[in-house]
Amino acid sequence: MALLRKYWLSAFALTCMGFVGVYLRRHLHSLDAAFDLSPARLVIVPIAQLAFWGLTSQLWRGIVMRLAACELTLAESFAQLSLVNLGKYLPGKIWGVVARGAAMQQRHGITTEQVLLATYLEQFFIIGSAIVLSAGLGAVLVDSRWAPAVAAFAIATAVLGAYFNAPVLELLSRIHGRLSRSEPRHRSRQSMPRGIYARYLLGYLAVWVSLGLAYWGLYYSFFSAQVSLREMAGVIVATAASISIGFFALFAPGGIGVREAVSSVVLSRFIPLEEAIFLSVLFRLWTVAVELLTGFSVLWLQGRRR
Numbered sequence: 001m002a003l004l005r006k007y008w009l010s011a012f013a014l015t016c017m018g019f020v021g022v023y024l025r026r027h028l029h030s031l032d033a034a035f036d037l038s039p040a041r042l043v044i045v046p047i048a049q050l051a052f053w054g055l056t057s058q059l060w061r062g063i064v065m066r067l068a069a070c071e072l073t074l075a076e077s078f079a080q081l082s083l084v085n086l087g088k089y090l091p092g093k094i095w096g097v098v099a100r101g102a103a104m105q106q107r108h109g110i111t112t113e114q115v116l117l118a119t120y121l122e123q124f125f126i127i128g129s130a131i132v133l134s135a136g137l138g139a140v141l142v143d144s145r146w147a148p149a150v151a152a153f154a155i156a157t158a159v160l161g162a163y164f165n166a167p168v169l170e171l172l173s174r175i176h177g178r179l180s181r182s183e184p185r186h187r188s189r190q191s192m193p194r195g196i197y198a199r200y201l202l203g204y205l206a207v208w209v210s211l212g213l214a215y216w217g218l219y220y221s222f223f224s225a226q227v228s229l230r231e232m233a234g235v236i237v238a239t240a241a242s243i244s245i246g247f248f249a250l251f252a253p254g255g256i257g258v259r260e261a262v263s264s265v266v267l268s269r270f271i272p273l274e275e276a277i278f279l280s281v282l283f284r285l286w287t288v289a290v291e292l293l294t295g296f297s298v299l300w301l302q303g304r305r306r
Contacts, residue, residue, distance in 0.1 A: 044217030049290060051210040056081055059203045063121050064104070066196075068114040079298045080104065086295035089256075117169055121200075124165065129204035130244035132158045137237045141230060142269070162197045211243075212236030215283050222282065223275060234270030238263045242280075260284060 054074075061077035064070065080100045087096015101115040135154035139147040192200075216235040220227070246259035260280040267276035 038221050041217070041221040044220060045214050045286070048210050048214035048217055052207060052214060053078060055203060055207045055210060059125070059200065059207070060122060062200070063118050064110070067118045067121070068108070068110045070108050070110060072108065076107075082291070082295045082298040085291040113173060116172055120168065120172055121165070124161070125200050125204040127244050127247065128157060128161050129201055130208060130240040132201070133205055133208050134237050134241045134244075137233050141233055141237065158201060161201070162194050165192055165197065208240045209236055212239040215239045215279075218282055218286060219271070219275070219279050222279075231270050234267065238266035241266055256284070
């Protein structure tokens with residue numbers, strides 16, 4: 001058991017690296033497509049990526065501090081999210097969340113119940129905001145008789161979420177209490193006022209927009225495309241829809257394959273299909289590169305502190 005505690009992070013990292021290596025070996029050939037790279041435009045991508053990291057770290061920090069009433073720095077929040085990003089490349093995708101929970105319990109004394117509730121809230125806002133954004137923008141961008149119904153669905157999702165959270169948090173707390181044979185704790189922090197709910201929803205909408213802009217920045221740079229708000233919005237929709245759908249593909253580490261397929265289909269309504277397929281693979285390679293870089297950097301720093 002002592003050996004497991006000492007080396008579990010290293011084993012976790014090596015396993016993730018193995019799955020990513022298999023993916024890269026299978027898909028690097030897709031980058032043979034012709035493109036016209038404009039290096040000066042690439043600055044958009046890291047700026048949008050940094051905005052994405054900053055927003056997600058701050059939002060996760062806020063969720064944890066609200067539920068657990070503990071101090072969590074922005075750097076610690078970012079480190080925890082980096083662990084989750086590494087874990088999603090393993091089949092089942094929960095291993096990063098498990099690793100994050102273990103790290104939070106060791107460093108901050110956060111209970112399993114608090115980790116469970118915080119993770120639920122995080123995923124609720126990630127998926128919920130993706131639905132609202134995809135349906136809302138999709139209703140505007142796509143000329144269809146279903147557009148009003150899609151827009152109404154987006155609004156209903158946003159509104160109902162405010163009333164849906166508290167009962168689910170209470171249920172999860174009770175289930176945890178039954179399984180662990182303990183009384184649910186911290187009930188006073190489980191309710192979320194409408195104003196705070198709206199702020200988190202808007203925050204995660206901004207998360208999707210920033211990541212979508214990183215995605216669009218690759219298209220803008222590699223294809224020397226003209227600035228088009230319609231294409232930009234289409235890329236943001238493709239980002240939110242593909243990643244959220246890929247999240248539910250438990251059989252595919254990191255949503256690999258599923259995410260690219262959904263992204264290509266959505267993008268093909270705004271740009272040529274060949275460019276859509278190329279861009280989907282290119283964005284995956286960018287995502288893998290930055291998640292590996294940050295994830296293994298965090299693991300290395302944590303190893304040095306031990």
